[in-house]
Amino acid sequence: EPEVTQTPSHQVTQMGQEVILRCVPISNHLYFYWYRQILGQKVEFLVSFYNNEISEKSEIFDDQFSVERPDGSNFTLKIRSTKLEDSAMYFCASSDGTGVEPQHFGDGTRLSIL
């Protein structure tokens, strides 16, 4: 069964540095998403992406964050000038966009900001 893959599984970064989290969505999917889960808290929506542009973003997704689909397979989340509170598990997801087809999630990247 096709799956969403995320790299790296764990990223440790110094505060103030930039980090790029990578995702390879399922190949025939059209919608891509990033979510995050701070330890012990809810899974929160960050952003959705379709047709090479952001379709929706949450209030968490401020100017510190950006997303990109640099080629036909990768989908990246860039976090600039990282802060301690950016430490979380980041999940990528994709869907075919039928509206009822569920989103398929990757295993997540654990981001630790020191």
Added chain:
Amino acid sequence: GDSVTQMEGPVTLSEEAFLTINCTYTATGYPSLFWYVQYPGEGLQLLLKATKADDKGSNKGFEATYRKETTSFHLEKGSVQVSDSAVYFCALSDALKAAGNKLTFGGGTRVLVKP
């Protein structure tokens, strides 16, 4: 805005016990409802879904019925196994919005099944 509330865990059970995890939602539209499961060290996996009122989703012995009148989507399993130990997330998406809309999650319920 939309929200999902589920019972807090951890829930500790013995093998073969009956499991219920309560989930209620608030939504302005007509959401689709989901249960996702997260096994230790893994990502979120879809467990089951229901897209309209009175639909019953089922998978791996788990069931949940979309109850519009009580805005609930409680997860049940009649006889749990140690392998069911995981964190369970209730979630919704607003099916009336354009395709590709976000998921809103509950806080997750950790379930521990002891042999």
